[in-house]
Amino acid sequence: MSENRDFDFCPRCGALMQDGVCRSCGYSGCFGGGQASYSGNGMGYGTRNTPRKKKTRGWVIALSILGAVLLLAALLIVTLNVNRLILNTAQDTLGNSGSSDYSDDYGDYYDDSDDYEPSADDPYYKEIVDTIDPDVSYTIDWLTESRFATATEDNTSYNVTYPELRDKEDGRSYDVINAAIKRAAEQYKDSYRSYPDGVTSSGYVTYMDEEKISVVFQHRLSEENGTLPRMTAVNFRIETGEQLAPSEMAEIDEELVMRFRAQDQTQNGGVDFVTNSSDEELLKLLSDPEEAAYFYSPVGLEAGFNYESEDYGKGWVSVTLKDYTL
Incomplete structure (x- = not known):
């Protein structure tokens, strides 16, 4: 009966396991650092670099947003200055346009x-x-x-x-x-x-x-x-x-x-x-x-x-x- 307790089916590939080790894929049920690759595709199961990629993408997005904000601020400043220049020019033009043909003599x-x-x-x-x-x-x-x-x-x-x-x-x-x-x-x-x-x-x-x-x-x-x-x-x-x-x-x-x-x-x-x-x-x-x-x-x-x-x-x-x- 005890041996029976030593046998089980591999949760990974479904093959027969003995003493906690799969006879087919070698799965042992242990997780953590230093484990070998179990997928056969060369990627370390417990050492994937996906979190590092997410972090890098976040910095890129943040910098993009910051750049967009700065660009909009610059455009707003330029627009305000142009409008102010146009207004001042219009006021100067009106102020120096002179009187009409029928001048305001009185x-x-x-x-x-x-x-x-x-x-x-x-x-x-x-x-x-x-x-x-x-x-x-x-x-x-x-x-x-x-x-x-x-x-x-x-x-x-x-x-x-x-x-x-x-x-x-x-x-x-x-x-x-x-x-x-x-x-x-x-x-x-x-x-x-x-x-x-x-x-x-x-x-x-x-x-x-x-x-x-x-x-x-x-x-x-x-x-x-x-x-x-x-x-x-x-x-x-x-x-x-x-x-x-x-x-x-x-x-x-x-x-x-x-x-x-x-x-x-x-x-x-x-x-x-x-x-x-x-x-x-x-x-x-x-x-x-x-x-x-x-x-x-x-x-x-x-x-x-x-x-x-x-x-x-x-x-x-x-x-x-x-x-x-x-």
Whole structure:
């Protein structure tokens, strides 16, 4: 029986084992270092180098990942620097592009700022803005009108915003004043299609009290090489609805021309058209009912005109006359 215990079947090749040793393949059931090869393929059963290969592959993968991360970081840095360079170049280009054909001769008027609040203490009127007095007996409603071309390939449009007076209490009519304001606002209504992109007219109430009101329109007329700015002003006596003529608001003479030149230097830095025009030319424009514009503001009376010149372009200019009041 004991011998029987010495016999068994080889777990490797299935042959008969005696005393723990396979008679066919020599398997003895012992594992560990120093064992001979049992497979016949030359590989040591207990000394395989597979773990070493896995370790080497891990280092390769780690180095590859690290290299990829460094490459991405470098690309990101380069991209940021290029974008910064492009932005700076664009800003420099815009900052040095110069003015358009219709240059901003009246500086602060085109700031489009809502922060300016005109005051009698100001040295001059800096920007056309609304000055609404909530304590007077009438209020202001704002009306808008727009028109668009019907042809799909035509981008021409007409847009206008203008004020309308409305009584607060007793239903007093301001129809005469409102009709005149509307006419001034819509002076380009029938001709806007003659401008490539149309016309935009924006109305402002620059001054209002119980005796008078001043309404100013800034018109922007599109042309082939830019936008032509023009100005229109209308002034009314509240009591009668009568429209004030410029001659009622200022003495339009050689003295006004002299003051206009001096104030233009102070207020506008000297508009080229004004500097290079004769006294006769300036007096003519300041007297022209189609080109001249006079209106009140909290600072004083503003006097100006639209102009057009081959040498100095097109636009408008005005100055503040602080001691002129109605």
